[in-house]
Amino acid sequence: MNPIDLFADQLSPANTARIYQAMPPRLVATLRAQRFRKIVKYVGRHSEFYRKAFHDRGIDPAKVRVPADLGDFYTVPEDIIANPRAFICQPPNIVFESSGTSGKNKQIYYNQSELSQIAQIDAAGLQVMGMRSTDRVANAFDFSMWIPGMLVHNALMKLNCFCMAFGKVDPLEVYRRLKQYEFNVIMGEPTWLIRLTELAEEHGSVPLKLLIGGAEEMPREAIGWMNRVWQGAKVRMCYGSVELGGGLGYQPCEQPDIYHLDDTDFYPEVIEADTNGLGELVFTTLRRTVMPLLxxxxxxxxxxxxxxCPCGLKGMRMTRLRGRRDELIVASGGNLYPLMFENILRHVEGLTHDWQVVFKLEGLREIMEIHVECLRTDEQQLRSEVQAQMRLQYPDLTKNLDIGIFDMRLITHPPGFLRHDRKLKRMVDHRYEYTDPAVNSAVPNSKEAAHA
Ligand SMILES: [Zn+2]
Incomplete structure (x- = not known):
């Protein structure tokens, strides 16, 4: 075991943050490489999935020194969906879920000591982003089956600040309590934070120190507006997921288009990159013991x-997300995929099989346009039938609509209107189209233009 691993878990979040900020890049690279070799051997011994994968591919874990030694071997979301238990190396204490495009959720397992370790790392990340034990925090990240609410809560406990664990409630509930509890930091999904800011713009705001978002990207135009409405509050984002277990990316400095990465607890790679370096983000968890992912x-x-970075931090960075390689879209406060709309619309009478869902921004408001083809003229009735199906099958989505974090529109067209080619793109995302000054190419695999 390397000396850092011996005492890493005993450090306070502030000291973890200090050490990370001071570590020379060569030492970080050495630590990352050591942890990588150790985890490859570990999963080779304890995980049925990796043991079999290594055997089938003739990989000797003892000889793997860098990710490239694994050749073209990757873990894909479908592997976890197919047999999550084959990944488990030690008895878990808790499971979280993450939605997949097939409509089946991925199960991700953790134990108690991992949650405590993640809390410490996330707390250190929040510390680097400017949070302190004296802060008063409203945590509006979702609890329930998904991970962010609880992880953020645990991190806030480690930071030893004052907080309220709201979960993803109606933003009005948090707004009403701003003065009562003197919150100065608010955390939640970007669409939720935007709705809260609309309330503050309309009914009056208080000075805040920080707004921290995650789980989806923040529209760039929102940042200056939020900063103004909340009387100087900084707006920062984190990048994490159920599979990562915590934050991989943090925004400690004044650069809205980049994340600083925790490249000591994760081994990030970008694969199949185009000539501009844009490709798919791949990570290895370096310290997980129940369900490590390679x-x-x-x-x-x-x-x-x-x-x-100009800010002085030395670690690896990545740009804000430029889209997805599959048809999953993180929008309207949830993970949305074509099968969901297929399931909703097939129960509505009189529609053709062709439909398309378009996400866009009007100002900062997120709009979900459902384009359908039919000969029906009773649009009001049609809309309520679609909403009823949505309420029945996907209550989370309806909840997000009810608390006002996005608008839904149903737009009807005559049969044959939507399809121009053999393949009709079902989900189109126009929300974050922007030009990265360093990169001018389109996002790979999403070049098809919208028809609607
Ligand atoms: Zn920076």
Missing amino acids: RYRTRDITRLIPEP
Whole structure:
């Protein structure tokens, strides 16, 4: 065991943050490489999935020194969906779920000591982003089957600050309590934070120190507006997921388009990159013991930035996400995929099989346009039938609509209107179209233009 691993878990979040900020890049690279070799051997011994994969591919874990030694071996979301238990190396204490495009959820398992370790790492990340034990925090990340609410809560406990664990409630509930509890930091999904900011703009705001978002990207235009409405509050984002277990990316500095990465607890790679360096983000968890993931394909498109940041932090960075490699869209406060709309619309009478869902922004408001083809003229009735199906099958989505974090529109067209080619793109995302000054190409695999 390397000396850092011996005492890493005993450090306070502030000291973890201090050490990370001070570590020379060569030491970080050495630590990452050591942890990588150790985890490869560990999963080779304890995980049925990796043991079999190594055997089938003739990989000797003892000889794997860097990710490239694994060749074209990756873990894909479908592997976890197919047999999550084959990944488990030690008895878990808790399971979380993450939605997949097939409509089946991925199960991700953790134990108590991992949750405590993740809390410490996330607390250190929040510390680097400017949070302190004196802060008063409203945590509006979702609890329930998904991970972010609880992880953020645990991190806030480690930071030793004052907090309220709201979960993803109606933003009005948090707004009403802002003065009562003197919150100065608010955490939640970007669409939720935007709705809260609309309330504050309309009914009056208080000075805040920080707004921290995660789980989806923040529209760039929202940042200046939020900063103004909340009387100087900084707006920062984290990048994490159920599979990562905590934050991989944090925004400690004034650069809204980049994340600083925790490249000591994760081994990030970008694979199948185009000439501009844009490719799919892949990560290896370096310290997980229950369900470690080796070279897990996130389907998120980004670019790694090896050069040091002007802010002085030395670690690896990546650009904000540029889209997805599959048809999953993180929008309207949830993970949405074509099968969901297929399931909703097939129970509505009089529609053709062709439909398309378009996500866009009007100002900062997120709009979900459901385009359908039919000969029906009773649009009001049609809309309520679609909403009834949505309520019945996907209550989470309806909840997000009810608390006002996005608008839904149903737009009807005559039969044959939507399809121009053999393949009709079902989900189209126009929300974050922007030009990265360093990169001008389109996102891989999402070049098809919208028809609607
Ligand atoms: Zn920076």
